[in-house]
Amino acid sequence: MSEAPPPAKPARPRLSRQQEQRRTILRSAFLTVGLLLLQPLAAIPIVRRLRDRLRPPGALEETRFLGACIKCGQCVQVCPVQAIVLADATEGFGIGVPYIDARQQACDFSCDALSCILACPTGALSHELKAKEEVRIGVARLARPDACLARRGEPFRGLARGNSFDGVLRYEEIDRWNAIPMRDHAYDRPVCDLCVIECPIGEQAIRLAPLDPTDGGAEGLFTPDVHRGCVGCGVCEMVCPAEPAAIVVDARAVFAGHGEEPRRHRDRDDAHEDDS
Amino acid sequence: MAAPGLLDQLAVVLGRAPRKRPPSPAAAAIALAKRGKTPKKNELLAEIGHAHGIHTWRNRRWAVLLGVNLLFTLSFWIDIQVLEGSLTASRLLGFHLADVYSSLLVMLAQRHVAVNLVIGATTIALFWGLVGGRSFCSWVCPYHLVAEWAEMLHLRLARSGRIRDHGIHRGVRVVFWLVFAALAFATGQTLFLALNPIGILSRLLVYGPSLALGWVVAILLFEVLYARRAWCRYVCPIGLTYGILGAKAPVRVTYDLEVCAHEGECRKVCEVPHVLDLTIKGRAEEPKLDVGPDCTRCGLCVDVCPTGALRYELKGVKRLL
Numbered sequence: 224m225s226e227a228p229p230p231a232k233p234a235r236p237r238l239s240r241q242q243e244q245r246r247t248i249l250r251s252a253f254l255t256v257g258l259l260l261l262q263p264l265a266a267i268p269i270v271r272r273l274r275d276r277l278r279p280p281g282a283l284e285e286t287r288f289l290g291a292c293i294k295c296g297q298c299v300q301v302c303p304v305q306a307i308v309l310a311d312a313t314e315g316f317g318i319g320v321p322y323i324d325a326r327q328q329a330c331d332f333s334c335d336a337l338s339c340i341l342a343c344p345t346g347a348l349s350h351e352l353k354a355k356e357e358v359r360i361g362v363a364r365l366a367r368p369d370a371c372l373a374r375r376g377e378p379f380r381g382l383a384r385g386n387s388f389d390g391v392l393r394y395e396e397i398d399r400w401n402a403i404p405m406r407d408h409a410y411d412r413p414v415c416d417l418c419v420i421e422c423p424i425g426e427q428a429i430r431l432a433p434l435d436p437t438d439g440g441a442e443g444l445f446t447p448d449v450h451r452g453c454v455g456c457g458v459c460e461m462v463c464p465a466e467p468a469a470i471v472v473d474a475r476a477v478f479a480g481h482g483e484e485p486r487r488h489r490d491r492d493d494a495h496e497d498d499s
Numbered sequence: 500m501a502a503p504g505l506l507d508q509l510a511v512v513l514g515r516a517p518r519k520r521p522p523s524p525a526a527a528a529i530a531l532a533k534r535g536k537t538p539k540k541n542e543l544l545a546e547i548g549h550a551h552g553i554h555t556w557r558n559r560r561w562a563v564l565l566g567v568n569l570l571f572t573l574s575f576w577i578d579i580q581v582l583e584g585s586l587t588a589s590r591l592l593g594f595h596l597a598d599v600y601s602s603l604l605v606m607l608a609q610r611h612v613a614v615n616l617v618i619g620a621t622t623i624a625l626f627w628g629l630v631g632g633r634s635f636c637s638w639v640c641p642y643h644l645v646a647e648w649a650e651m652l653h654l655r656l657a658r659s660g661r662i663r664d665h666g667i668h669r670g671v672r673v674v675f676w677l678v679f680a681a682l683a684f685a686t687g688q689t690l691f692l693a694l695n696p697i698g699i700l701s702r703l704l705v706y707g708p709s710l711a712l713g714w715v716v717a718i719l720l721f722e723v724l725y726a727r728r729a730w731c732r733y734v735c736p737i738g739l740t741y742g743i744l745g746a747k748a749p750v751r752v753t754y755d756l757e758v759c760a761h762e763g764e765c766r767k768v769c770e771v772p773h774v775l776d777l778t779i780k781g782r783a784e785e786p787k788l789d790v791g792p793d794c795t796r797c798g799l800c801v802d803v804c805p806t807g808a809l810r811y812e813l814k815g816v817k818r819l820l
Contacts, residue, residue: 247666251671255674262690290686291609293597293616295587297589297590300574311709316688318693344595345615
């Protein structure tokens with residue numbers, strides 16, 4: 224400010240009109256630049272892929288999905304089991320974008336109509352899907368085989384997730400239309416096969432197979448066997464009585480072939496880039 | 500009530516300072532007749548003090564604002580399913596509604612026209628085109644309400660001399676509008692929707708607390724300590740969009756030169772005081788004028804005006820009757 228001191232009153236505390244204007248412009252420039260510098264900040268969680276979220280049925284490819292979502296939460300509202308929740312500020316551009324925490328509450332398709340897709344105003348959840356069998360949220364994988372009761376040939380009796388678990392599930396034999404709390408439904412299975420019997424897709428997605436002798440198998444030992452029809456809804460992860468779950472869903476993974484590890488989304492994205 | 504023209508008014512919305520023009524003969528005659536007769540400020544003091552206690556329109560507005568946002572909340576919490584979603588996009592009894600600027604950003608990012616968004620955004624544009632664009636701001640936007648409370652704190656601190664308001668050029672709002680849109684198109688991501696305190700608050704009211712509230716508090720602190728009403732005045736592209744959409748809206752605050760005392764209380768309470776430059780002595784070009792499109796129709800000036808020179812009007816109703 225030394226270049227233009229008011230000549231008449233050098234000690235005057237008030238700024239001249241010109242100085243005030245110059246400061247206004249400076250402040251305006253700082254505000255603009257400052258706000259726009261938040262852009263790279265908001266991109267960090269996406270670029271670094273800090274979280275692998277299961278997205279609701281029909282979600283577009285992850286980056287496109289984040290951009291296409293208007294963050295209104297209508298999908299959250301229509302979900303009868305409230306499987307969908309909105310992400311918080313820690314997810315940068317992903318703030319307000321829906322995801323599913325399958326271990327807490329999986330998508331059990333008890334809406335029967337893919338309501339979230341119908342509710343989405345932007346097409347971030349693609350309207351091209353017509354049936355739950357077409358959904359591809361991810362693929363289930365036996366992440367902790369040692370924890371799996373079936374592989375040890377153990378039965379399962381009682382509440383899958385205990386008394387304090389809030390998750391709900393639709394048991395068609397009890398109520399065709401409404402999901403009920405899992406803590407109200409006790410199991411009695413000679414060999415634990417909850418992930419198989421509760422799968423909303425059925426044997427196209429997961430079956431209980433005898434454990435292969437090369438894998439330490441013997442009479443009475445079984446293993447959940449994921450098939451091509453798996454949609455990644457996460458019901459198996461939710462009902463698994465092991466803590467933490469023996470079977471989990473890998474977000475956006477693609478079924479690679481029977482008996483093989485599902486390809487993670489990173490691989491798939493790389494392949495995608497190769498295509499284009 | 501012709502002058503100033505629509506383009507002139509839009510230029511002021513975009514950031515130009517309102518211009519001083521020679522008054523029309525009718526306005527000049529009124530000004531001449533008033534000369535020496537307008538009460539001095541000290542004569543008006545009792546009146547002004549009384550007017551500052553009147554909150555008729557503010558209370559009605561707050562009731563509507565809380566009501567609309569409560570409708571969102573209750574639609575989810577007790578499942579009355581009237582207004583589902585949040586302020587970026589929703590359905591009213593099943594019919595799509597969508598915020599115009601947010602929809603634009605999403606479609607630019609997607610490079611794809613989503614039919615439901617077009618339907619929703621058009622409906623909303625037509626509605627605010629009638630009711631007065633920035634009425635959205637003061638009658639619906641939850642951020643506007645908390646910003647009003649922050650403004651009270653700001654004014655109290657400013658009166659005690661501990662802080663002062665730092666002016667920012669209103670033109671930056673246009674820069675933000677364009678840059679957010681350009682970024683959406685270029686990057687495929689909607690930066691603004693991540694920053695948007697309106698969306699954050701609206702989601703918070705419906706879906707519960709979130710850490711994003713910290714960002715809203717940061718903006719409010721900036722407003723309290725540094726620049727009065729900074730987000731609404733200088734940043735918000737949603738408000739700018741509605742301001743332009745409502746430029747010809749029939750719901751207006753109108754100004755009557757004849758009874759105006761030019762004491763300037765209205766400009767002190769106004770969120771966008773440039774729209775009230777016409778109340779400065781010698782600035783009104785016509786005896787009766789509409790307040791410009793940037794006006795949020797909040798009614799604070801209507802409440803505070805000691806002479807009743809500013810009031811709500813529904814244009815065209817007299818002609819219909």
